[in-house]
Amino acid sequence: MDAVLLTHPWSVWTIIVPLAxxxxxxxxxxxxxxxxxxxxxxxxxxxxxxxYRIFLAGPHTQMLGGWQAPLGITLRADGPALIMLxxxxxxxxxxxxxxxxxxxxxxxxxxxxxxxxxxxWAACNALFLSGDLFNLYVTLELVTLSSIALxxxxxxxAALDGAMRYLLAGLLGSLSYLLGVALIYxxxxxxxxxxxxxxxxxxxxxxxxxxxxxxxxxxxxxLFPLHFWLPPAHASAPPPVSALLSGxxxxxxxxxxxxxxxEVFPDTATAGMAHLLGILGCGAIIWGSLMAxxxxxxxxxxxYSTVAQIGYFFLLFPLARGEAAATAxxxxxxxxxxxxxxxxxMFLVCGTITRLAGHDRLAGLAGAGxxxxxxxxxxxxxxxxxxxxxxxSGFIAKWLLINAAIVAGQWWYxxxxxxxxxxxxxxxxxVLSLAFTxxxxxxxxxxxRILRWPPLALSVVAVLLGLAAFHPAVLTLAGAPxxxxxxxxMVP
Amino acid sequence: xxPGPLLLFDxxxxxxxxxxxxxxxxxxxxxxxxxLFIAFNLLLAxxxxxxxxxxxxxxxxxxxxGVTGTLLLAALTRIESAAxxxxxxxxxxxxxxxxxxxxxxxxxxxxxxxxxxxxxxMPGGLGPLVDRHLAESGVDHPVTAxxxxxxxxxxxxxxxxxxxAVIAIWCLDEAVPFLQQxxxxxxxxxxNRMMLPILLLSAGxxxxxxxxxxxxxxxAASLLAAGLLLALFSGASLPAQWxxxxxxxxxxLGFLAFLAAAIIGPLTGRxxxxxxxxxxxxxxxxxxxxxxxxIALILTATVIGGRxxxxxxxxxxxxxxxxxxxR
Numbered sequence: 001m002d003a004v005l006l007t008h009p010w011s012v013w014t015i016i017v018p019l020a021x022x023x024x025x026x027x028x029x030x031x032x033x034x035x036x037x038x039x040x041x042x043x044x045x046x047x048x049x050x051x052y053r054i055f056l057a058g059p060h061t062q063m064l065g066g067w068q069a070p071l072g073i074t075l076r077a078d079g080p081a082l083i084m085l086x087x088x089x090x091x092x093x094x095x096x097x098x099x100x101x102x103x104x105x106x107x108x109x110x111x112x113x114x115x116x117x118x119x120x121w122a123a124c125n126a127l128f129l130s131g132d133l134f135n136l137y138v139t140l141e142l143v144t145l146s147s148i149a150l151x152x153x154x155x156x157x158a159a160l161d162g163a164m165r166y167l168l169a170g171l172l173g174s175l176s177y178l179l180g181v182a183l184i185y186x187x188x189x190x191x192x193x194x195x196x197x198x199x200x201x202x203x204x205x206x207x208x209x210x211x212x213x214x215x216x217x218x219x220x221x222x223l224f225p226l227h228f229w230l231p232p233a234h235a236s237a238p239p240p241v242s243a244l245l246s247g248x249x250x251x252x253x254x255x256x257x258x259x260x261x262x263e264v265f266p267d268t269a270t271a272g273m274a275h276l277l278g279i280l281g282c283g284a285i286i287w288g289s290l291m292a293x294x295x296x297x298x299x300x301x302x303x304y305s306t307v308a309q310i311g312y313f314f315l316l317f318p319l320a321r322g323e324a325a326a327t328a329x330x331x332x333x334x335x336x337x338x339x340x341x342x343x344x345x346m347f348l349v350c351g352t353i354t355r356l357a358g359h360d361r362l363a364g365l366a367g368a369g370x371x372x373x374x375x376x377x378x379x380x381x382x383x384x385x386x387x388x389x390x391x392x393s394g395f396i397a398k399w400l401l402i403n404a405a406i407v408a409g410q411w412w413y414x415x416x417x418x419x420x421x422x423x424x425x426x427x428x429x430x431v432l433s434l435a436f437t438x439x440x441x442x443x444x445x446x447x448x449r450i451l452r453w454p455p456l457a458l459s460v461v462a463v464l465l466g467l468a469a470f471h472p473a474v475l476t477l478a479g480a481p482x483x484x485x486x487x488x489x490m491v492p
Numbered sequence: 493x494x495p496g497p498l499l500l501f502d503x504x505x506x507x508x509x510x511x512x513x514x515x516x517x518x519x520x521x522x523x524x525x526x527x528l529f530i531a532f533n534l535l536l537a538x539x540x541x542x543x544x545x546x547x548x549x550x551x552x553x554x555x556x557x558g559v560t561g562t563l564l565l566a567a568l569t570r571i572e573s574a575a576x577x578x579x580x581x582x583x584x585x586x587x588x589x590x591x592x593x594x595x596x597x598x599x600x601x602x603x604x605x606x607x608x609x610x611x612x613x614m615p616g617g618l619g620p621l622v623d624r625h626l627a628e629s630g631v632d633h634p635v636t637a638x639x640x641x642x643x644x645x646x647x648x649x650x651x652x653x654x655x656x657a658v659i660a661i662w663c664l665d666e667a668v669p670f671l672q673q674x675x676x677x678x679x680x681x682x683x684n685r686m687m688l689p690i691l692l693l694s695a696g697x698x699x700x701x702x703x704x705x706x707x708x709x710x711x712a713a714s715l716l717a718a719g720l721l722l723a724l725f726s727g728a729s730l731p732a733q734w735x736x737x738x739x740x741x742x743x744x745l746g747f748l749a750f751l752a753a754a755i756i757g758p759l760t761g762r763x764x765x766x767x768x769x770x771x772x773x774x775x776x777x778x779x780x781x782x783x784x785x786x787i788a789l790i791l792t793a794t795v796i797g798g799r800x801x802x803x804x805x806x807x808x809x810x811x812x813x814x815x816x817x818x819r
């Protein structure tokens with residue numbers, strides 16, 4: 001039993017199963033929700049098996065087609081990929097369950113949501129596992145295009161407009177990335193990440209390629225000030241789609257950035273370039289939070305909160321240089337997991353509230369006692385992780401980042417993290433305070449169970465992950481490009 | 493080979509390409525812009541020929557000029573008014589913004605060109621390695637070997653992108669017939685009678701060629717799609733009872749076959765896409781044939797541009813008496 005568990009390439013099934021299910025959902029739309037649920041459960045199982053194998057036997061690779069790199073493509077199941085797969089498994093399972101209840105009418109939206117989402121899921125998992133620059137481009141295209149189609153799903157003018165901006169930004173980002181890949185292939189004759197990591201020289205060509213690829217990926221991750229396309233696209237999509245876009249999709253280009261900066265070009269990237277990304281990250285945290293504070297609609301508030309949270313991920317670039325590397329690395333990856341769960345849960349709650357109240361205007365939600373009040377409570381529970389209150393996983397992640405900033409002696413990042421947390425609690429409390437305002441609102445029906453339980457379960461998981469953060473933290477460092485011990489200056 | 497005329501050609505071609513691209517981008521008449529775009533792609537195919545990449549040239553001509561051009565023209569027919577096809581004057585840029593953007597772009601381009609000098613003059617790509625393993629790949633043409641064996645995983649995902657395109661288009665809109673009624677001209681009928689068999693034959697030939705010379709599934713599929721579109725223009729249509737599950741099944745057939753072939757590996761203790769050595773050639777050929785069929789249908793479906801409505805694509809033909817009156 002253990003022999004199979006420890007030798008079978010479980011991770012490839014997280015790509016194959018959603019691909020096959022997408023085709024089935026397209027062929028037989030009536031059975032699509034069933035295909036979606038079965039896929040969600042089996043992907044969760046395959047991710048667990050992958051985690052077990054990495055935990056016991058360490059990271060492993062697979063040469064597709066039996067061809068060794070540089071001829072063939074390599075898939076790698078390592079720590080960073082595993083954390084991404086965990087996020088994808090948790091968010092995917094929850095959103096799939098929720099979607100069976102959200103898209104109930106046998107209409108166009110339900111018919112096309114499933115094949116598009118299952119393709120997106122396969123593409124995300126393929127991207128997380130890919131160890132090849134060009135294959136990363138292909139998976140990134142599949143991720144972006146299916147996300148755009150999903151963002152336009154409800155066909156409203158606002159959604160089409162948001163999707164069009166998304167498309168143009170996405171294409172520009174892809175082209176820029178591809179140009180960088182072409183330069184690298186021209187210079188080194190290979191696109192395999194591991195081989196490139198051993199051969200890349202720190203010269204002008206590498207800097208040009210890194211700059212091109214980074215610029216493209218920044219546009220795709222929507223790092224401030226390139227975030228202009230994100231709020232309209234994320235806020236006008238149907239709620240399950242918004243949950244996927246914010247919880248999962250923005251992290252895909254992020255992982256490529258991490259792989260490029262720390263595995264392929266560790267010597268090319270200078271401290272100045274890393275600090276530039278760090279400063280943009282700080283800008284994102286402050287600007288995104290301020291914008292979230294000003295929004296009048298719940299969904300836009302959550303969307304701008306994503307713009308802010310993306311900023312934290314970019315603190316990895318300046319903080320992971322030097323002795324704080326392992327601390328920052330683990331902190332950011334835990335934050336990816338925490339943000340994925342909490343943000344998906346928040347968007348799903350938004351969906352339930354909009355379904356119940358018929359709108360998501362904050363002013364109209366005042367005095368939302370009763371059934372809406374209960375939803376707002378779930379929102380608050382998800383926000384515990386987002387803000388980073390103990391004992392949630394968000395807390396552990398931010399605490400590690402703060403420690404990394406202290407160890408690295410870069411106190412200004414610590415100040416930004418603190419300010420961002422303060423602003424985040426500001427916009428979350430602004431929503432929560434509505435539930436306690438005294439005003440008469442008409443009684444609303446109770447939402448169906450399937451719209452209530454999945455977001456609650458996901459936010460509980462996000463909080464509890466903080467108590468069991470040890471294993472994910474250790475797994476994050478398996479096969480990671482940074483190593484060392486997790487240094488802590490401060491004990492909670 | 494004397495360098496004289498060819499050198500002149502090599503210098504002229506990029507200049508013309510740049511000029512066409514600029515004209516296409518700045519044209520305020522969309523129809524004109526599309527025609528310039530098609531011309532640009534045809535010349536780009538020539539550039540690939542000059543770079544000794546006949547496979548890319550074929551794909552560029554078939555997909556870049558042919559399929560993309562048709563797609564753009566089909567999209568234009570959906571913009572109803574002639575005024576809609578004419579762009580209003582682009583918003584005036586503020587001089588400061590123009591100077592800033594221009595400087596930034598020029599600086600980036602200059603930096604990029606400057607870094608190109610570091611590229612090795614003799615590229616050390618994967619060519620020799622591919623040639624060394626060609627015998628084990630099951631096909632005799634290096635490009636096909638890369639696409640369907642060495643990097644078959646990329647191709648599998650690219651076919652998923654094509655399928656995604658159809659699903660996304662179907663999600664957005666219903667099909668509208670781009671002709672209110674079938675074109676009935678003796679010229680078209682005669683042309684079709686001549687072209688359809690030729691297209692079918694050359695698609696088959698390109699596909700067969702792909703195993704040992706430039707050609708293959710994508711190029712063959714775009715020829716086949718051209719044939720299907722010609723047939724559609726002259727009034728042929730899919731029977732209503734075929735536009736449901738059977739059509740969807742044909743669209744996904746190639747992808748499903750590829751996926752099934754891919755998972756033989758993990759099910760038998762090998763890597764994904766690792767075919768059993770004895771089956772390599774038949775499996776690749778089968779996947780390529782089914783892919784050609786599916787891709788041709790996918791390309792046709794994207795040009796039609798919407799999900800099938802389940803009804804006849806054209807209004808029922810007028811009665812002969814009414815037709816007589818019109819004449």
